[in-house]
Amino acid sequence: MTSAPLALPTTPDAWPDWVRERSAAELARAAALVDDLRANPPADPLAVLRQWDRATGHLGNVAALGSLFGNVHPATEVRDLADAAEQEAERVATGWGLDRALYDVFAALDDDAVAADPAAARLLAKVRDDFRRSGVDRDEATRARIAQVRERITELDQEFSRVVRDDVRTIRVTPDRLDGMPDDWLAAHPADDDGLVTVTTDYPDSVPVRMFARDQEVRRDLTVAFLERGWPATGALLDELFALRHELATTVGYADWPSYDADVKMIGEGPAIPAFIDKIAAAADEPMRRDLAQLLARYRRDFPDANEVPGYDYNHYAELVRVEDYEVDAQQVRTYFDFGKVRQGLLDVTGRLFDLRYEAVDVAVWHDEVTAYDVLRGAERIGRIYLDLHPREGKYKHAAQFTLTDGVAGTEGQLPEGVLVCNFSRGLMEHDHVVTLFHEFGHLLHHVLAGQGDWYRFAGVATEWDFVEAPSQMLEEWAWHADVLRTFATDASGTPIPAELVAAMRAADDYGKGIYARTQMFYAAMSYWFHADRAGDVVPDLTARMIELQERYAALPYLPGTHMFASFGHLGGYSSAYYTYMWSLVIAKDLFSAFDETDLFAPEVAHRYRDRVLVPGGAGDAADLVADFLGRPFAFDAYATWLAR
Known part of the structure; x- marks a missing residue:
């Protein structure tokens, strides 16, 4: 290149x-x-x-x-x-x-x-x-008319994203109501002249506060603020967006938008989406019930008459379960994950795994916290990446990989360049955020490694959209392995994270899988039915439909008066296809089954995976790429085993 x-x-x-x-x-x-x-x-x-x-x-x-x-x-x-x-x-x-x-x-x-x-x-x-x-x-x-509809869909998608991005809500509380918060978080959130601490709905605030703050009202108020982002402004935007997608799909010959969208995905047909959602929901039913029983038993020690755990208390009490039942304290865990060490560890781990080097480059960027690296294989530069990893005003609020340029070889080609956009703490990180960083970096690697071919159409993450997440979900496994973590996860004294703690973290992470899977199916059901419902004569109210789907699929109850869908950003880019996260996870678990957990860096399998799954980009159907790597078609078994354990 x-x-x-x-x-x-x-x-x-x-x-x-x-x-x-x-x-x-x-x-x-x-x-x-x-x-x-x-x-x-x-x-x-x-x-x-x-x-x-x-x-x-x-x-x-x-x-x-x-x-x-x-x-x-x-x-x-x-x-x-x-x-x-x-x-x-x-x-x-x-x-x-x-x-x-x-x-x-x-x-x-x-x-x-x-x-x-x-x-x-x-x-x-x-x-x-x-x-x-x-x-x-x-x-x-x-x-x-199609041209008008497509233009308006783009405008609505951008406006929806902008409203969600810019709607940062806050609560203000006295310092004593933040009992339980980590010392470094408290140091970064001093009281103002009124004696109050401002807590925002951005992730570096909302995640730890909902997990650690002992004051239930603080947790509830922040959860409500988080779930109300975008409301009511995005309600009308989404109604119009869904209606126009339906019009576009039916105009070009499809039954509805999900059918139009699924036609170019692995799943193939729109009606296969709710069938897949129900398959996962059924597989997760027993694990969910087991998780909820364990959670409710702990909750009743504080609220003896409770029959369920409200959503605003879930993160806090799930953390207590992990601390008390599995002896995993997230505040202790985060002392091993200094942001700077994690970022370098990520580069070291993926470089070793895929035979790459990252060379920091001093080039112009859009913000002084953005870092840039050239990606090299041997002496050849094969791409450039930018890491934009901390929150700021006006910035995208979630975690995603963005393309700057697609890569194509040849004299008229261009170098693949990608950007990781996240919102992590500048100090100590929750391990969950470390996993997210590995996940998103998987997209970045896919973009660069698949940017060496001859056609723009097949460059980068150009596979079917319901496969896109699988390589990133598989890379998360390296953020859970003790031998991997100990290469960069050290506390302030330089002591590596104990292997026993990592084992306990994995056991604790297994707790809640059923709740997680059912929650994801609730999101997937919203994504699908908000679009599929447009085929009927009566268009349901989005809030009412959300409540109905939450009761059917989710593990946790609806919080009255909230409108979570109003800031569910995936309704923009993913439209009716949020199911793809779980579809990809099924494949990711099968892909990982080819690796030996006693030697996750074994070159033969790592390089075969790199060359047969990542490097081709969209040059082959995803099912064929996976089968070429595994030596067989992908199967549900590995996922089912993981979910049930």
């Missing part, structure tokens, strides 16, 4: 012009290639496909720039410009998909002429399918 990394602006005031200029230049390159392809297509079918792929690569650069900097840049002006760039990229992509003259170019290509090149044949089939799904065969008025 000889391409140079992207040069970012070196001063804050240069960013607006840079966003304008880069997006305009990439849009112009894309448009020129497509205009030429439409008017004067090459005689060679492979040249047609190559030109189209380059055009979509340039357009993808605009969409990636918009999505990333619309979510992370500190300046509102830059975020707004980035959002506008993403909208324009979506508008152009919609226009291409509805362009009959452009479609005719691909419809006329001779399949036999590309059959000798499997990647090109795969690309041609997917391009034709893209046009079909876009509605290119509809009449002019319908195609115009």
Whole structure:
């Protein structure tokens, strides 16, 4: 890979012009290639496909720039410009998909002429399918309406994300009501002039407070504030978003949005989604009941008449179960996870596992807490990564990998560059956040390793969307292994985390799996039914439907007066497909079964996994990539065994 990394602006005031200029230049390159392809297509079918792929690569650069900097840049002006760039990229992509003259170019290509090149044949089939799904065969008025709908969907998705991102709520309490909080957290949250401590709904506040604060009212008030983010502003946005997705899907020939969305995923069909949700819910029923009985027994020591544990008390009492039944104290555990050591440990572990090196580079970034690294295999730079890992105002509130550029080899290619966007403490981390960091870094590795091929369409995390999470979920296993953790998890004196403590942590983590699985199925059911319900004559109220689905699937009861769905960001990007997290986990557990837990760094299996699952990106169907690695089709057995233990 000889391409140079992207040069970012070196001063804050240069960013607006840079966003304008880069997006305009990439849009112009894309448009020129497509205009030429439409008017004067090459005689060679492979040249047609190559030109189209380059055009979509340039357009993808605009969409990636918009999505990333619309979510992370500190300046509102830059975020707004980035959002506008993403909208324009979506508008152009919609226009291409509805362009009959452009479609005719691909419809006329001779399949036999590309059959000798499997990647090109795969690309041609997917391009034709893209046009079909876009509605290119509809009449002019319908195609115009489709364009309007797609543009509005992009706007609504961005507005939903912006409202959730910006709606940081707070509670203010006297210091004595924070009894139980870790000393380092208290030191970072001094009382103000009114003698009150401000606690926000951002994760570095909300997670530890709901876990450790002994004052039940504090836990309840913060939980309510957390669940009410986005409400009521996003209610109308989501109603319109779901209605327009349904209109789009039915217009191009599908029964509903889940059917349209599932058509290009491993699961294949929309109705297979609730069937999968019910399969997981049934498998998790007994583990959930076991978890709840253990939780309620502990809860009744403080509340003898209780018949259930409210959601605002779950994190606190689940932690007490872990401390008292499994002798795992999260406050003790976090003393081994200093952020700086964890970040370096992550790089060391993944470098060893996949035969990579990370070289810190001093380059321009968008915020002074962002760090950048070149990724090398041997002496060759194969990508660049950026780690943006701490919360700040106006930044994306969850954890995700964002693309800066997709990677493609060759003289007209570009280096893969990706960004990890998280919201971790700057000091000591909960182990759960360490696991999240490993998970998200798995996406980043997938993006870089799969950015060495010949086609933009198959670069990076370009597999079916219900497989995307599997490699990241599997990488979490390295954050649970004592021999791995002891290489970087040390306390202030430098003493590594004891192996016995890690064993207890794993046993404690097994507690709550049933509750977790059923909670995930509640989220997946919302994701599916909020969209599938649009096929009926009567559209249900979202709050009422959420309560109904929570009662059916979730382990924990509804907290009256709250609207969790209003800030459920996955309703944007994942739409009806939140089931994919659990679908991927089933595959991840099967993938991990190929590794020897006594030697997680064994080169033969690690490199075979790297080369057969990660490196191909979207060049093959996910089921085929997994089967190539495992030597058999993936199965449910490993997941079922893990869930039941």
